[in-house]
Amino acid sequence: MIGKTVIPFGPQHAVFPEPFHWRLVMEEERVLDAIPGIGYMHRGIEQLATRMEFAKTLFLAERVCGICSFMHALAYAESLEKLMDVEVPPRAKYLRTIWAELARLQSHLLWIGLAADAFGFESLFMQAWRVREYVMDMVEFTEGGRVMTSSVTIGGVRRDLHEEAIEFLLENLDKLEVGFEEVYQVFTEDPLIKHRTVGVGILSKEDSIRLGAVGPTLRGSGVAQDMRMLGYAAYGELEFQPVVEDSCDSYARMVVRLKECFQSINLIRQAIKKLPDGDVLVKVRGKPEGEVVTRIEQPRGELLYYIKANGTKSLERFRIRTPTLSNLPPLMHMIKGACLADVPVITLSIDTCIACTER
Amino acid sequence: MFEMLNTILKNLFSGPVTRPYPAQRREPFASTRGQIKSVIENCIFCMRCQAACPANCIVVDRKEQTWSVDPYRCIVCGMCVEVCPTEAIIMNRHYRDPVKHREPIVKHQEGPIPKINPKAKGIN
Secondary structure, three states, rough: OOEEEEEEEEEOOOOOOOOOOEEEEEEEEEEEEEEOOOOOOOOOHHHHOOOOOOHHHHHHHOOOOOHHHHHHHHHHHHHHHHOOOOOHHHHHHHHHHHHHHHHHHHHHHHHHHHHHHHHHHHHHHHHHHHHHHHHHHHHHHHHOOOOOOOOOEEEOOOOOOOOOHHHHHHHHHHHHHHHHHHHHHHHHHHHHHHHHOOOHHHHHHHHHOOOOOHHHHOOOOOOOOHHHHHHOOHHHHOOOOOOOOOOOOHHHHHHHHHHHHHHHHHHHHHHHHOOOOOOOEOOOOOOEEEEEEEEEEEEEEEEEEEEEOOOOOEEEEEEEEEEHHHHHHHHHHHHHOOOOHHHHHHHHHOOOHHHHHHH | OOOHHHHHHHHHHHHOOOOOOOOOOOOOOOOOOOOEOOOHHHHOOOOOHHHHOOOOEEEEEEEEEEEEOOOOOOOOOOHHHOOOOOOOEEEOOOOOOOOOOOOOOOEEOOOOOOOOHHHHOOOO
């Protein structure tokens, strides 16, 4: 009989892109209990926001996370527009949708590469990131920056799409689709990847609802919940259905993300086709007052913004709940009973974003 | 088996995807925000850029006729370029070069402050 051992896992670990710590209580090869340790990347953004001017906080919100920076800016702008009763022009709504889907594409492709790297599949990792470069080019061409795009502002967007940019988008989307199809085939057919993911990290439908999972983690457990169905930006006018998988394991969560890439490509094409003419920005006057909650579908799941303003130039309270925080309790549940060798794959399967979580 | 052959042939006859970096550099797109450049001759020292900067990296001194930016605090959001009424700040698409010492960029204007009508361009 071997007693319990505690194995520290992280914060510096080859599979984690960001510092995340596990204390794994092990009995032989099985994990009995997993205690997460977070707080290595706390920057005090919520507190800082209460001292900045509300218009400048947009850029601060954008810097909460490096991968989903656009989504944070979008959530902040949508919240303040609700508070200040601003009606965004329809063209700006469509542009926001296009850019949000580009952000989702680049985030999912980044995760796909990292997941391949975690399996030890180095060449697939490079192929996934090669394909991702098309998305990064589209982002840079249309928004001006590869990561920090600063393209959303309160009352609309700061840039417009001209003819040349739309052609560039459509051309690159075709290239992306062809390239991604190859990566998709490897992910869905390769026996090695299936061996590492099928049946690993089971999260049943009931558990996922009970523990409050969000995003692809929830959809991988067979629950069709997608914040885009709420119809913010121009999602209400586009045709799509949430991608749902029923097998409840790491493989299902992976397939949800892969299929969402095709969905995003489709949504961008739809949005470009329906893109209305007109202005992209309305002037915003006055100062915000009141409370507002906004929910946005980030690549990792539901992002919740709570903002309380009191009519002064800075906000009274700024609170962000990120999808990774919601996905931590389901993750703890999944890891219990798993093998030590499966811990990295299960942890990656929820697509952890520690910078978001700790702000 | 044949799928593998396809991949091998494709990789044999197509060139590498990556660039031989220092010899061949990637050109940024025309719309890329690389760094801000000051055209100090146009500056009327209205301080709008200083007020709009979310990173507080621009300092304008009307008395001394100097305009300075800390490029290491600058987040290249382009707000100053948007609010500038006289196009005295422009966006350059090339990223900042590496330097050995961290110093602010200070521009000094000679002669009297130019009288340019700020209403020529839309002001936010």
